[in-house]
Amino acid sequence: xxxxxxxxxxxxxxxxxxxxxxxxxxxxxxxxxxxxxxxxxxxxxxxxxxxxxxxxxxxxxxxxxxxxxxxxxxxxxxxxxxxxxxxxxxxxxxxxxxxxxxxxxxxxxxxxxxxxxxxxxxxxxxxxxxxxxxxxxxx
Amino acid sequence: xxxxxxxxxxxxxxxxxxxxxxxxxxxxxxxxxxxxxxxxxxxxxxxxxxxxxxxxxxxxxxxxxxxxxxxxxxxxxxxxxxxxxxxxxxxxxxxxxxxxxxxxxxxxxxxxxxxxxxxxxxxxxxxxxxxxxxxxxxxxxxxxxxxxxxxxxxxxxxxxxxxxxxxxxxxxxxxxxxxxxxxxxxxxxxxxxxxxxxxxxxxxxxxxxxxxxxxxxxxxxxxxxxxxxxxxxxxxxxxxxxxxxxxxxxxxxxxxxxxxxxxxxxxxxxxxxxxxxxxxxxxxxxxxxxxxxxxxxxxxxxxxxxxxxxxxxxxxxxxxxxxxxxxxxxxxxxxxxxxxxxxxxxxxxxxxxxxxxxxxxxxxxxxxxxxxxxxxxxxxxxxxxxxxxxxxxxxxxxxxxxxx
Numbered sequence: 311x312x313x314x315x316x317x318x319x320x321x322x323x324x325x326x327x328x329x330x331x332x333x334x335x336x337x338x339x340x341x342x343x344x345x346x347x348x349x350x351x352x353x354x355x356x357x358x359x360x361x362x363x364x365x366x367x368x369x370x371x372x373x374x375x376x377x378x379x380x381x382x383x384x385x386x387x388x389x390x391x392x393x394x395x396x397x398x399x400x401x402x403x404x405x406x407x408x409x410x411x412x413x414x415x416x417x418x419x420x421x422x423x424x425x426x427x428x429x430x431x432x433x434x435x436x437x438x439x440x441x442x443x444x445x446x447x448x449x
Numbered sequence: 450x451x452x453x454x455x456x457x458x459x460x461x462x463x464x465x466x467x468x469x470x471x472x473x474x475x476x477x478x479x480x481x482x483x484x485x486x487x488x489x490x491x492x493x494x495x496x497x498x499x500x501x502x503x504x505x506x507x508x509x510x511x512x513x514x515x516x517x518x519x520x521x522x523x524x525x526x527x528x529x530x531x532x533x534x535x536x537x538x539x540x541x542x543x544x545x546x547x548x549x550x551x552x553x554x555x556x557x558x559x560x561x562x563x564x565x566x567x568x569x570x571x572x573x574x575x576x577x578x579x580x581x582x583x584x585x586x587x588x589x590x591x592x593x594x595x596x597x598x599x600x601x602x603x604x605x606x607x608x609x610x611x612x613x614x615x616x617x618x619x620x621x622x623x624x625x626x627x628x629x630x631x632x633x634x635x636x637x638x639x640x641x642x643x644x645x646x647x648x649x650x651x652x653x654x655x656x657x658x659x660x661x662x663x664x665x666x667x668x669x670x671x672x673x674x675x676x677x678x679x680x681x682x683x684x685x686x687x688x689x690x691x692x693x694x695x696x697x698x699x700x701x702x703x704x705x706x707x708x709x710x711x712x713x714x715x716x717x718x719x720x721x722x723x724x725x726x727x728x729x730x731x732x733x734x735x736x737x738x739x740x741x742x743x744x745x746x747x748x749x750x751x752x753x754x755x756x757x758x759x760x761x762x763x764x765x766x767x768x769x770x771x772x773x774x775x776x777x778x779x780x781x782x783x784x785x786x787x788x789x790x791x792x793x794x795x796x797x798x799x800x801x802x803x804x805x806x807x808x809x810x811x812x813x814x815x816x817x818x819x820x821x822x823x824x825x826x827x828x829x830x831x832x833x834x835x836x837x838x839x840x841x842x843x844x845x846x847x848x849x850x851x852x853x
Contacts, residue, residue, distance in 0.1 A: 313764070321761070321764055321765075324832060329837065341834065341851065343850065343851070344850035345796035345835060345845060345850070346799075346850075348775060348784070348799040350835055351834070352837075370832055370834040371832060371833070372756060372758055372832075372833045372836075373758050373761065374758055374761050375760065375764040378832060427851070
C-alpha cells in the first residue's frame with residue numbers, strides 16, 4: 311500500500327500529540343470511533359473564552375496511518391481558528407490535503423466528527439444556547 | 450544484514466537455491482513431455498517425475514503411486530473436496546470442516562452447499578483447537594468427508610490430526626487435510642496420522658509457485674475422486690493436464706531437503722521464534738499470544754499488541770515483511786476471521802501481527818525486528834487514547850463508544 315508523503319510525514323512526526331485537562335471549562339474533548347472498528351480518535355481544543363479562538367489542540371489516535379495523519383492535520387488546522395471557523399473544516403479538505411485513497415475516506419470523516427464533538431463539548435461546558443449538533447451515526 | 454527482512458513465511462517462502470539448481474536442466478535441456486512414451490525426451494521427463502513422486506512420498510510416509518500432481522494447494526483442496534462430494538454423492542452429502550480453514554476449503558464448501566451438500570463449520574476453542582467432542586457429535590449417517598487443516602496459516606495451531614483421522618476411520622468417513630503449512634516443517638505421516646487425502650504445495654516449503662500435489666490413499670480405504678478437469682487422463686485419471694516437469698522436480702527436491710534437514714531446522718526455528726517472543730514480552734506490556742503455544746508450528750508467532758492498530762504498526766516497521774489481522778490490511782476491510790473464530794473480539798484482531806520465521810532468517814534479523822517493534826509499539830501507544838485510558842484505570846469494556 312502506498313502512502314502519500316504527507317501521510318507519512320504526519321505518521322512519522324505527528325503534531326500536537328497529547329492531552330489537555332478535560333475538566334477545564336475552556337477545554338472541549340471529542341472522542342469518536344470504537345476499538346472494534348479499528349479506530350478511536352480523541353481530539354481536544356483549548357479555547358480563549360474572550361475571543362473564541364482555539365489556542366491549543368491535542369490529539370491521540372488509535373488507528374491506521376491515515377487516521378493518525380487526519381487527526382494530526384486537524385490539530386494543526388484548528389490552532390488559531392475561531393470555533394465558528396473550525397466548524398467549516400470538512401472531511402473533503404482533509405482528503406485533498408493528505409491525498410487519501412477512497413478506502414481511507416472514513417478516516418477523514420472520523421476527524422471531522424472529532425472536531426465537531428470537541429466543539430460541541432466545549433460549547434456545552436460554556437452553556438451556549440446553540441450547541442452544535444453532532445451527527446449520530448451508527449456503524 | 451539486508452533489509453527488508455522477510456518474516457512472512459506462511460504466505461510464501463523464498464525458493465531454496467538447491468531447489469532451483471535441481472529444476473534448471475528441466476526447462477531447456479530435458480524439456481520432454483512426461484507423457485511421451487516413445488522417445489528419450491519423454492522417458493527422461495518421466496524419470497524425473499517418478500523421482501519427485503518418491504521424494505514427496507518419502508516425506509509423508511507413503512508410496513509414490515498415491516501422489517497426484519496439481520497446480521498448488523487451492524486446486525488440491527478443490528479437487529479433494531469436490532471430487533469426493535461428487536464420487537460419493539450416493540453415499541451421502543454431508544461434509545464437516547472448521548471455521549478457520551483456508552478460503553480454498555471454505556469457499557469450495559460454500560459452492561457445494563449451493564449444489565445440495567450440507568456443511569457443518571465447526572467452531573474453534575479459544576486456543577484455536579478443534580473440540581473433538583463437538584466433532585464427534587457432528588457426524589451423521591450422511592457424512593462422507595471431514596476436512597480439517599493440519600496447521601493454521603495465521604496462528605500456526607496444529608490440530609489433533611491423528612485423533613480426527615481415527616474418528617473418521619471408525620465411522621467409514623474420509624478424512625482430508627490441507628497440509629500446506631505443516632508438511633516439511635513438522636513430521637507428517639499419512640499412516641500414523643490416519644489421513645486419506647492431503648493437499649500439498651511447493652511454495653510454502655522453499656519450492657516454486659504453481660505446483661502442488663494431492664495425496665490420495667490407495668488402500669484401506671481406497672479413495673476415489675471424480676476428476677474436476679477433463680482431458681488426457683493423466684495422474685490415474687484424477688487430474689488431466691501435461692505435467693509441469695520442472696515444477697514437479699522442484700517440489701520433489703524441496704521435500705527431500707525438508708526431509709533431511711527437518712530435525713535441525715525445527716530446533717533452530719523454534720529457537721528464533723522463542724527468542725522473538727521472549728524479547729517482545731520482556732520489552733512490552735499488554736501483549737497477547739493468539740492460539741495455543743503448546744500445539745503450534747515451531748516457526749509461527751501470532752501476537753496482539755493491545756491498544757495499537759495493526760496497519761499503523763506495519764507502517765512503522767516498513768522494512769520488515771509480516772502480516773496483520775487488522776481490517777485495514779485486508780482487501781475486505783474485515784478483521785481476520787481466524788482470530789474472530791477464537792472468540793477474541795475485533796479489537797484483538799486489529800492489533801495482531803503474524804510472524805512466519807523461515808529457513809533463511811538469522812538471529813541478527815530477529816533481534817532487529819524485536820527491537821524495532823518494541824520501539825514502534827511504544828511510540829504508537831504514546832499516541833493511543835486507549836492505552837492512556839487503560840493507564841488511567843478505565844475499563845474499556847464499560848465505555849460507550851460513538852461507533853461510526
